[in-house]
Structures are given as structure tokens and as C-alpha cells.
Amino acid sequence: MRDFLRRLGIEDVNPGATCGEWFSSGEELASYCPTDGGLIAKVRQATEEDYDRVVAKSAEVFKTWRNVPAPARGEIVRQLGLKMRDHKKDLGRLVAYEMGKVISEGEGEIQEAIDIADFAVGLSRQLYGLTMHSERPGHRMYEQWHPLGIIGIVTAFNFPAAVWAWNSMIAAVCGDTMIWKPSSKVPLTAIAMQKLANDVFADNGYEGVMNLVIGRGSSVGERMLHDRNIPLISATGSCRMGRRIGEVVSQRLGRTLLELGGNNAIVVAEDADLRLALPAVVFGAVGTAGQRCTSTRRLFIEKSIFGSLTEKLVTAYKSIRIGDPLEEETHMGPLIDDGAVQEMMDAIEAAKKEGGEVLCGGGKVDRPGSFVEPTIIKAHPDMKIVRDETFAPILYVFEVDDVEQAIEMQNSVDQGLSSAIFTTNVMSAETFLSARGSDCGIANVNIGTSGAEIGGAFGGEKDTGGGREAGSDSWKTYMRRQTCTINWSKDLPLAQGVKFDI
Ligand code: UN1
Numbered sequence: 208m209r210d211f212l213r214r215l216g217i218e219d220v221n222p223g224a225t226c227g228e229w230f231s232s233g234e235e236l237a238s239y240c241p242t243d244g245g246l247i248a249k250v251r252q253a254t255e256e257d258y259d260r261v262v263a264k265s266a267e268v269f270k271t272w273r274n275v276p277a278p279a280r281g282e283i284v285r286q287l288g289l290k291m292r293d294h295k296k297d298l299g300r301l302v303a304y305e306m307g308k309v310i311s312e313g314e315g316e317i318q319e320a321i322d323i324a325d326f327a328v329g330l331s332r333q334l335y336g337l338t339m340h341s342e343r344p345g346h347r348m349y350e351q352w353h354p355l356g357i358i359g360i361v362t363a364f365n366f367p368a369a370v371w372a373w374n375s376m377i378a379a380v381c382g383d384t385m386i387w388k389p390s391s392k393v394p395l396t397a398i399a400m401q402k403l404a405n406d407v408f409a410d411n412g413y414e415g416v417m418n419l420v421i422g423r424g425s426s427v428g429e430r431m432l433h434d435r436n437i438p439l440i441s442a443t444g445s446c447r448m449g450r451r452i453g454e455v456v457s458q459r460l461g462r463t464l465l466e467l468g469g470n471n472a473i474v475v476a477e478d479a480d481l482r483l484a485l486p487a488v489v490f491g492a493v494g495t496a497g498q499r500c501t502s503t504r505r506l507f508i509e510k511s512i513f514g515s516l517t518e519k520l521v522t523a524y525k526s527i528r529i530g531d532p533l534e535e536e537t538h539m540g541p542l543i544d545d546g547a548v549q550e551m552m553d554a555i556e557a558a559k560k561e562g563g564e565v566l567c568g569g570g571k572v573d574r575p576g577s578f579v580e581p582t583i584i585k586a587h588p589d590m591k592i593v594r595d596e597t598f599a600p601i602l603y604v605f606e607v608d609d610v611e612q613a614i615e616m617q618n619s620v621d622q623g624l625s626s627a628i629f630t631t632n633v634m635s636a637e638t639f640l641s642a643r644g645s646d647c648g649i650a651n652v653n654i655g656t657s658g659a660e661i662g663g664a665f666g667g668e669k670d671t672g673g674g675r676e677a678g679s680d681s682w683k684t685y686m687r688r689q690t691c692t693i694n695w696s697k698d699l700p701l702a703q704g705v706k707f708d709i
């Protein structure tokens with residue numbers, strides 16, 4: 208048994224639901240390690256009745272929590288940030304063990320959770336509304352932000368801790384309670400994070416603010432989507448999943464915050480500093496084994512440097528150390544499971560059929576676990592497969608005439624999450640960032656597509672769903688806005704000059 212599992216208290220069969228106390232009465236769910244296929248531990252899933260119990264408690268706690276001053280709510284989030292700092296190493300290992308990303312990225316993910324906790328603490332003394340001038344004499348007009356209610360948080364396997372933290376830390380300072388439904392592929396990381404939250408909230412006398420339900424999408428997931436007690440569903444996952452969520456939640460006129468698929472591209476101009484571009488492309492495409500929403504999937508290279516850059520990339524790919532993500536020197540761990548391996552192999556086959564040329568990689572790695580070779584495919588714009596997000600380390604490279612053409616090709620897909628250009632030419636950089644430039648939610652210059660900081664709003668356009676999480680003013684989605692007009696005069700003038708004398 209790995210020590211960190213024992214220290215985190217999750218080595219047995221764990222209940223999958225909590226609203227302060229832990230319980231669950233559904234079927235068992237096993238969590239397997241993608242590195243060797245071995246069983247890590249088991250979770251007893253929540254049933255729909257268990258879900259209802261969590262909702263009832265969340266609704267009750269909301270009545271108290273919404274009245275707690277925001278800075279006092281922030282103080283509790285501050286304590287949770289400290290708790291995550293104390294356990295950063297163990298949590299980082301758990302993420303690496305259960306999800307398969309390398310240890311440095313596992314720890315980075317916990318750091319991202321800590322960062323957003325800190326951000327939320329500062330925010331708890333802000334949550335600003337505007338004041339505006341009334342057209343009527345003796346009137347004051349302003350807007351204020353109130354807690355929204357119970358937030359449903361749906362997260363994917365690839366960021367099993369940080370994306371929950373983006374939502375939960377912000378929602379908590381906003382005065383909401385919440386129910387987290389994590390991916391069934393990474394239940395133990397969810398339980399470990401939730402345990403820390405439970406301890407901190409119990410110590411402060413507010414059990415039931417942050418809650419967890421691990422269960423099937425087809426039962427508790429669907430119940431949550433249809434549940435009118437949940438005014439906001441914030442979800443990260445595939446475009447297909449997002450469409451289902453959008454359809455159900457908008458039917459009941461609920462709010463959604465969707466962060467869905469990406470098909471992120473890097474443009475490398477002929478004047479780029481390749482000492483920056485090369486490692487950025489490799490990290491973007493190979494990091495997390497290509498399983499980030501922000502992973503680099505397409506590369507547009509200006510023709511004068513196409514040959515030399517692809518050659519350098521192939522050489523760099525050959526030096527990638529594939530192996531146990533818990534070992535410090537590993538660059539790339541396994542994919543999440545064998546299903547993901549099959550999807551990657553299918554995509555490579557489809558690319559070959561469409562005339563794609565495999566420049567390196569292309570196969571599975573012959574060892575236990577879900578390991579694959581990072582793959583580069585020389586592609587052309589007519590290929591259909593390059594329009595899909597395959598959650599795997601496949602990089603499609605394209606030769607382009609100029610930056611304008613690269614931007615056009617970059618924008619020609621359905622997804623719109625992250626994008627980047629490498630250039631030393633200010634005109635190319637500004638074109639990329641202009642209104643006729645990248646159409647994505649994230650646009651970087653001389654930085655890769657992945658690894659965004661929490662301070663900015665995170666999300667994308669088009670089929671990526673349009674939602675924004677984490678920093679900037681994303682908090683507004685987790686609150687309801689109220690416009691207030693106060694008449695402190697002795698008259699009752701009507702707006703727009705309307706007369707109604709009685
Ligand atoms: C995701 O893959 O859903 O920008 C989140 C990044 C990370 C978050 C990715 N900070 O790559």
C-alpha cells in the first residue's frame with residue numbers, strides 16, 4: 208500500500224457521498240491505476256436517494272451560509288488553502304497515481320488549487336457592484352451581488368483536483384453551497400480533497416457547504432441536471448456532454464458554465480525564437496499525455512522553417528521519457544485507460560487513411576498500463592480527423608504560407624479554447640491578438656497553449672461552451688445580480704418622464 212493513501216485515509220472502501228458526514232448505499236466503484244492497471248481502492252457510489260439527502264442538507268446550510276459576511280467566508284477558504292499546502296505532496300502523488308500525470312504536474316495541480324483559494328480569499332473582500340447615476344432627482348441606483356444557491360460542479364478526470372477548486376473556492380466566498388460530481392475515473396482524489404474541506408468547514412461550524420456525490424452520470428448526474436434546486440451547473444468535459452447539459456439545464460431555465468473541448472493550435476512564424484517555441488510545443492502536446500483541455504493539438508509552421516522545425520521536434524520527441532508518473536525523471540505517464548488508448552489508435556488510423564504522414568510515434572508502448580507513444584502527424588487542411596479533439600498526445604503539423612493563413616486555419620474548427628503564436632514581430636503578434644486574430648478564449652504570444660494561470664478567466668468560445676472559470680470576474684456567474692434604486696426625495700417621479708397623476 209502506498210503510504211500517501213494511508214496518510215490521506217483513503218486506502219479502503221470509501222463512501223462516495225458527503226454533506227458533512229459520509230454515507231452512500233450504491234454499487235461499488237473501483238479506482239484503477241493507469242500505470243499498471245492495479246486496483247487502488249474502492250468507493251461505494253451514491254444513489255439518487257443519497258443525492259437527495261445531500262441536496263436537502265445543502266439547501267438547509269445555504270440559508271445560514273448566505274448570511275455569513277463574505278470576508279468571514281473567505282477566512283474559512285484561507286484555512287482550506289493552508290490545509291492543501293500541508294498535504295500538497297501527498298495529494299500531488301495521489302493525482303499522479305490515480306490519473307497518471309507526472310508527479311511535477313500532480314503537485315502543480317494542487318498548487319493551482321492553493322492559488323485559487325488565495326485568489327478567492329482576496330475576492331471575499333471585493334465582489335464589487337457598480338453604482339450608477341439615476342436620471343431622477345433624489346434617487347440612488349446601484350447593483351449588488353447575492354449568493355445564488357446550490358452550485359452543481361461536474362469535473363473531468365484530467366484535472367481531478369484543480370477544476371473543483373476553481374469552482375468551489377469561488378462559490379464558497381460567494382456564499383453558495385455546492386455539490387461536486389467528479390469523474391468516476393478518479394474518485395479517490397475527489398474523496399481526498401473533500402476530506403480536507405470537510406475538516407475545515409466542520410472546525411468552523413459550517414458542515415455541508417462543500418459536498419460530494421460520486422455516482423453514475425446516468426443516475427445522480429442526470430438527477431442533478433434536472434434538479435431545480437441547482438440554479439447553476441458548472442461543468443468541464445467533452446462537447447457531447449456539454450450539449451446534453453446545456454439542453455437539460457436550459458429547458459428548466461437554469462444557468463450553465465461550460466468548459467468543453469479544445470482543439471488548440473500554436474502558430475510558429477518564421478521569425479520565431481525557436482528556443483522558446485520548441486519546448487513550448489513539446490510540453491503543450493506531450494505534457495499530461497495530451498490530456499489537457501488546453502493541450503496543443505495542431506501546429507501551423509511557416510514554410511521556410513517547416514522542415515527544420517519538424518526535424519527538431521521529432522528529435523525532441525525521441526528524448527521523451529515515458530514511464531511511471533511517480534518517478535521524478537518521467538516526462539509522460541500513461542493515458543487514463545485502455546479506452547483512451549484505443550481512441551488514440553483509431554484517430555491515428557483515420558489520419559493515415561486521409562493522407563496524414565506519421566513522422567514519429569504512432570503506436571502503443573509494450574508494457575503493462577495504458578501507455579502510448581507521443582505522435583506527430585504531417586497533416587493537410589482537408590483532413591476531417593484534425594477537426595476532432597482526441598484526448599491523447601497526437602500533434603498535427605501543417606505547413607502554411609504566412610501568419611494570416613495560419614490564423615484562418617486555426618479558427619476554422621468548431622472548438623475555441625486556447626491558442627498561441629510564436630513570433631518576434633510585433634505586427635504578427637498584434638494581428639494574432641486583434642479582432643481578426645485568434646477566435647479563442649485564450650490567446651498567448653511566445654507561450655504555449657496549456658498551463659494558464661488562475662488569475663485570468665479560463666474558458667473558450669464556440670463549441671468550447673462560452674463559460675469562464677477561475678480568475679478575473681468569473682465569480683459573477685456564481686452570484687445573482689440585483690439592481691437597487693432608492694428614492695430619498697419627497698416625490699415619486701417616474702422614469703422616462705412618464706406622467707401618472709392621481
Ligand atoms: C483543463 O484541462 O480542463 O491551463 C484545465 C491549463 C491548466 C488547466 C487545464 N491550468 O492547462
